[in-house]
Amino acid sequence: MPFIKGLFTPLSLLMAQPIAVAIHGGAGNLTPHTLPTSKVQEHEAYLKSVVEEAYHLLEEGRLALEVVEIAVRRLEDAGYFNAGRGAVLNEKGFVQLDASIMDGKTRRSGAVAAVRATGNPVTLARLVMERTNHVLIVGEGADSLAKLWALPPLRNDYIPHASPVWTQGTVGAVALDKYGNLAAATSTGGIVGKKVGRVGDSPIIGAGTYAENGLIALSATGHGEYFIRSVLAYDIAARLRYAKASPAQAIEEAFKDRLESIGGTGGVIAVTPKGEVLFYFNTPGMYRAGKDAQGRLIVATFR
Ligand code: ASP
Numbered sequence: 001m002p003f004i005k006g007l008f009t010p011l012s013l014l015m016a017q018p019i020a021v022a023i024h025g026g027a028g029n030l031t032p033h034t035l036p037t038s039k040v041q042e043h044e045a046y047l048k049s050v051v052e053e054a055y056h057l058l059e060e061g062r063l064a065l066e067v068v069e070i071a072v073r074r075l076e077d078a079g080y081f082n083a084g085r086g087a088v089l090n091e092k093g094f095v096q097l098d099a100s101i102m103d104g105k106t107r108r109s110g111a112v113a114a115v116r117a118t119g120n121p122v123t124l125a126r127l128v129m130e131r132t133n134h135v136l137i138v139g140e141g142a143d144s145l146a147k148l149w150a151l152p153p154l155r156n157d158y159i160p161h162a163s164p165v166w167t168q169g170t171v172g173a174v175a176l177d178k179y180g181n182l183a184a185a186t187s188t189g190g191i192v193g194k195k196v197g198r199v200g201d202s203p204i205i206g207a208g209t210y211a212e213n214g215l216i217a218l219s220a221t222g223h224g225e226y227f228i229r230s231v232l233a234y235d236i237a238a239r240l241r242y243a244k245a246s247p248a249q250a251i252e253e254a255f256k257d258r259l260e261s262i263g264g265t266g267g268v269i270a271v272t273p274k275g276e277v278l279f280y281f282n283t284p285g286m287y288r289a290g291k292d293a294q295g296r297l298i299v300a301t302f303r
Helices: 010-014 037-059 064-078 121-131 139-148 224-230 232-242 247-262
Strands: 020-028 097-103 108-115 136-138 171-176 182-188 209-212 216-222 266-271 277-281 285-291 297-302
Touching (some): 020 037, 020 064, 020 266, 020 277, 037 064, 037 171, 037 285, 037 297, 064 097, 064 121, 064 171, 097 121, 097 209, 108 121, 108 139, 121 139, 121 182, 136 139, 182 216, 216 224, 216 232, 216 247, 247 266, 266 285, 277 285
Antiparallel strands (some): 020 171, 097 108, 171 216, 209 216, 266 277, 285 297
16 A cells, blocks of 8 residues: 655754644545546645645644644535535434544544534534533533534535535544644544444544554544554554654554554554644545645655
């Protein structure tokens, strides 16, 4: 499997305050045969604009936590991806959204699942983190908080109901700010035709999302049940902590030992404390973009 990783040169050692950001728009059967070129170009242009905006905010000194929320909101609003406005429908034909966010500085986290009341569940997740004593709030409880906090609603006409294959893709963002803080966020409509109330890995801290200063920030996409069973995001972080693996090794080995060994497919994006950007996936493609500490921009969909 190809490993696409930001170049880490001695130059970055001289840079006092590395910053970096990466985003994804989902992994899956994305190939030049399954996707019209015009769609790929449109989506990549959008991903590029989101990454450039996020990087600019980091340069201005915004916190990684704020930046991952803003980036994921843009991706939720796009309608191109399986999150927010573009989310897929469950088996009963309605949308239930999952999202989470994690602050690597404090390991404070917020998450929501099976939400119907807002098109920006990542913001609801952040407010759960900041305004309640809880980490994960689901269903009706999450919907009433979205209303209480006056978040933008998810209207029926907000959703492109006939989801073409290329809208399928969870979204996520990871960032490193000037102050050395890492953060991660993930948002999804889940899996097409899922059971009512099904919750995937995206709102599960340690499965689809994880960030810890000094270690790594991660956002995953793929078949969520396998990511939960593999505790994939935290398994990668644990390899860095206990096995002292390199970030690239930790990701590759976690995929092989934990995910692929039980048949899981998907991908992950990561940012390291040095400002490296890493992408890894075992599917044909993953919508992805990133800008590392050297200012190197990557925007891609296929291998
Ligand atoms: N991981 C998401 C879920 O299982 C789906 C995806 O990434 O496409 O809910």
